[in-house]
Amino acid sequence: MSAPARSNYSVAIVGAGIIGLYTAYHLARAGTGPILVVDRGFLSSGASGRNGGGVRQQWETRATLRLARESVAAYRRFGREFGYNIWFRQSGYLFLAETDAELARLRPVHDLVRSEGLDSRVLDADGVRRLVDGIAPGAAVGGTYLGTDGTLYPFPALWGLYEAVRALDVEVALGVEVLGVTTADGRVTGLATSRGPVTASRVVNAAGGWSGDLSRAAGLDVPNHATRHEILATEPMKPFLDPMVVRPSDGLYFSQTMRGEIVGGLTLPHAPGTGGGMSSSAAFLPRMAASLSRLVPRLGSLGVLRAWSGYYDDTPDGFPIIGEDLRCPGFFHANGFGGHGFMLAPSATRRIARAVMGEATDLDPGLFGPGRFTGAARPAAVERLQLG
Ligand SMILES: Cc1cc2nc3c(=O)[nH]c(=O)nc-3n(C[C@H](O)[C@H](O)[C@H](O)COP(=O)(O)OP(=O)(O)OC[C@H]3O[C@@H](n4cnc5c(N)ncnc54)[C@H](O)[C@@H]3O)c2cc1C
Incomplete structure (x- = not known):
């Protein structure tokens, strides 16, 4: 103090x-x-x-996209400017689509990102499988991917x-x-x-x-209004995943850190406000485990090192x-x-x-x-x- x-x-x-x-x-x-x-x-x-350390430029509006793009440039020079390595790794962000309708909803974002000169790609199921080794058959019909998005250590x-x-x-x-x-x-x-x-x-x-x-x-x-969001880190496993993976249908997102841990979260319907504390709820771990292992079955056997939560400040x-x-x-x-x-x-x-x-x-x-x-x-x- x-x-x-x-x-x-x-x-x-x-x-x-x-x-x-x-x-x-x-x-x-x-x-x-x-x-x-x-x-x-x-x-x-x-x-x-x-937080999850995700840094992406795939946005629905040009105004947010441009702010994010400028931030990516700033994080690229952060080490030189501040003398700290934030392990900013531009290894991509993948939005998964489980249905053709979901893929169609991601298209305008892809079009906007490309119109700003960034190399967004629309992937089919094979393209997704190449990025997410071990993804369950039929788990995604495709997705959108931007390789210059990434993650950092906060x-x-x-x-x-x-x-x-x-x-x-x-x-x-x-x-x-x-x-x-x-x-x-x-x-x-x-x-x-x-x-x-x-x-x-x-x-x-x-x-x-x-x-x-x-x-x-x-x-x-x-x-x-504050909304509580939960997140966890697993024990490390051999590196297999480059991008941050996001599944819009249930709000699942996860990436693999350079130490091999899976770090990710899921949206749960917590009551708004900061009264819920910042620990992990009983509902989170089973929901997260089920969601993650439905997508990549072999992650179901991973041990969880810790789980916590924090507040979004939503508008x-x-x-x-x-x-x-x-x-x-x-x-x-x-x-x-x-x-x-x-x-x-x-x-x-x-x-x-x-x-x-x-x-x-x-x-x-x-x-x-x-x-x-x-x-x-x-x-x-x-x-x-x-x-x-
Ligand atoms: C689980 C989770 C995952 C997330 N993932 C990502 C992600 O991948 N990428 C991303 O960009 N963002 C992510 N976010 C969001 C991101 O973390 C926040 O938007 C960002 O950290 C907000 O920063 P801030 O400085 O505004 O707030 P904070 O970091 O919350 O800082 C606010 C500070 O204000 C202090 N404070 C509040 N009231 C008072 C008071 N009355 N007197 C004194 N001090 C006070 C608090 O103690 C706190 O330290 C995530 C957030 C959560 C919770």
């Missing part, structure tokens, strides 16, 4: 996950004055230390950012809870924390699954919420990343930092702005490809 060292900051960021730390990095490099990042947990205690990414921001004089106060946002005349003036008040004219809400709570504590009606239209909330000047949203905050973090946080500095961004406010859920402005589109 480390109390904030000063009482006055230029920017205070709530949440030391990938979004808060990356935002701090961009801001500090731009020289915005003293920055505080405050988190009630430990480094990586939120979703940023609990922890070194957080460590690299943590060290980088501290080297840039950002203060990271861990074990300090934010109890509320303080305002005067409707404007943000700072934070009330478990270690006392701090002043800051700009507050960034990067609180992940808890961001809705923080916004609401500031008096803002927001549509964010009704599947786009994150980025930018200043004009109902409370000085309050910036950097949240609503659902199950994809890691893969969008480098590019999205660059825009968040620009917004905090009062600069224009190239983000369509109708897709990403906080105002799209209030007043006359309605969400302009929906990003439905929320799996894996």
Whole structure:
């Protein structure tokens, strides 16, 4: 636990996950004055230390695809920039189709990805079998595949950012809870924390699954809702699988790490909200085992090393919420990343930092702005490809 060292900051960021730390990095490099990042947990205690490490550019909308593509480029240079190897491996992402109708639903994504110059492929059942050795006969009629998608290890990414921001004089106060946002005349003036008040004219809400709570504590009606997602890691087995595999019908996704473990999860209908804790439910292991071994029967004999869960911070239209909330000047949203905050973090946080500095961004406010859920402005589109 480390109390904030000063009482006055230029920017205070709530949440030391990938979004808060990356935002701090961009801001500090731009020289915005003293920055505080405050988190009630430990480094990586939120979703940023609990995810599958998937990074994909196959999206239903061009706006998300372009953010993801820019993030891929950033993760490729992460080692050079931050001195940490995040084991970013561009070994592909495979969306499976169990029926011709499912394959037809994946086609527009494939077409969009190709229109952006990326080499998406539509595979038949044989093409899928070549990528997923041991897949059950008849388990997929085909799928879509992009070889430059991939996976990374989340922890070194957080460590690299943590060290980088501290080297840039950002203060990271861990074990300090934010109890509320303080305002005067409707404007943000700072934070009330478990270690006392701090002043800051700009507050960034990067609180992940808890961001809705923080916004609401500031008096803002927001549509964010947390959903619990479970995931596991198996004992290692001889490497046989390159891509991340996603099956839309039940939300199954899994990849094989470079250490040989299978890491993957499945969507279960947990009640919304953060009340369920972050352990594994009794229903998860049998459901996951049945789903995985139905697809690749020989994985059914693997032992599970550990299972855990974390929170997605979901929005009704599947786009994150980025930018200043004009109902409370000085309050910036950097949240609503659902199950994809890691893969969008480098590019999205660059825009968040620009917004905090009062600069224009190239983000369509109708897709990403906080105002799209209030007043006359309605969400302009929906990003439905929320799996894996
Ligand atoms: C099981 C699972 C699998 C996933 N798989 C992928 C994937 O393959 N690829 C991908 O890109 N994304 C994936 N995600 C999503 C991704 O992990 C998140 O979108 C991303 O980590 C969000 O980062 P964040 O910094 O916004 O939030 P977090 O990492 O959750 O950080 C928020 C922080 O805010 C802190 N906080 C909250 N409230 C307060 C308060 N009042 N006071 C102080 N601190 C507070 C918390 O302690 C927490 O550390 C997955 C998520 C889960 C749960």
